[in-house]
Amino acid sequence: MTKRTTTLWRPTGPKELALVEASGWRAWPPRLPEQPIFYPVLNEDYAVRIARDWNVPASGAGYVTRFEVDSAFLARYPVQQAGGRTILELWVPAEELEEFNAHIVGLIEVVREFHAED
Incomplete structure (x- = not known):
């Protein structure tokens, strides 16, 4: 039976993406002390906006990643509306990220990328 x-x-910058790659594309890195939550988002359009409009100016590049997580496990995290009706996130406490990573099914993949114009 399949889960x-x-x-x-997840919109991300080059430093976080390098850590994901180092994990074999299987896990998100631990949060930094100033990052109490890990927030994946529920739609690609929202991820694109963050990667393009925030990550590119902040670090020169922005990436949109896509990944699958066991739905039964995700039920513990209520959907958070962080703005308009399509601005939807899950808020995973930093101390639960290792367990969250254990419920990723398959690999994390880059589906879009944006770079600062030279």
């Missing part, structure tokens, strides 16, 4: 999964997206 039901939910597709999530």
Whole structure:
């Protein structure tokens, strides 16, 4: 029997992406002390806006990743509306990220990328 999964997206910059790559594309890195939550988002459009409009100016590049997580596990995290009706996130406390990573099904993949113009 196959587990039901939910597709999530994560906008990220080059430093975080390098750590994901170092994990074999299987896990998100631990949060920094100033990052109390890990927030994957529920739609690609929102992830694109963050990667393009925030990550590119902040670090020169922005990436949109897509990954699958066991739906039953995700039920513990209520959907957070962080703005308009399509601005939806899950808020995973930093101390639960290792357990969250254990419920990723398959690999984390880069589906879009944006770079600062030279």
